[in-house]
Amino acid sequence: MIHEMSLNPDPFEKIRNGEKTIEIRLYDDKRRTIALGDIITFSMLPEKTEKIRVEVIGLSIFKSFRDLFSNFDKSKFGHNNVPNIEEQISRLREHYTAEAERENGVIGIHIKLI
Secondary structure, rough: EEEEEEOOOOHHHHHHHOOOOOOEEOOOOOOOOOOOOEEEEEEEOOOOOOEEEEEEEEEEOOHHHHHHHHHHHHHHOOOOOOOOHHHHHHHHOOOOOOOHHHOOOOEEEEEEEE
């Protein structure tokens, strides 16, 4: 199955450069359809004209971002310059509310560029 997702320029470039191998999302209805071996086409915001394709090579499902971040090195998320888990979570709050996190849980989508 092929999935379409959008990314801001920084995470898009980190995936393209191999600096990010786990994409973070809420484990909502759309993400529950993702399976190993699926393809994700990421489009870079805002124009969505640049695209990259990745293969899903792993899925890690957790109740919270804290749990997810506690189980993997921050480099996997492209967060090398983020000092701690609190800051990682703080940055995600720009996109995801604590309520949405509690309602859905979170998923780490392990990817490799194809």
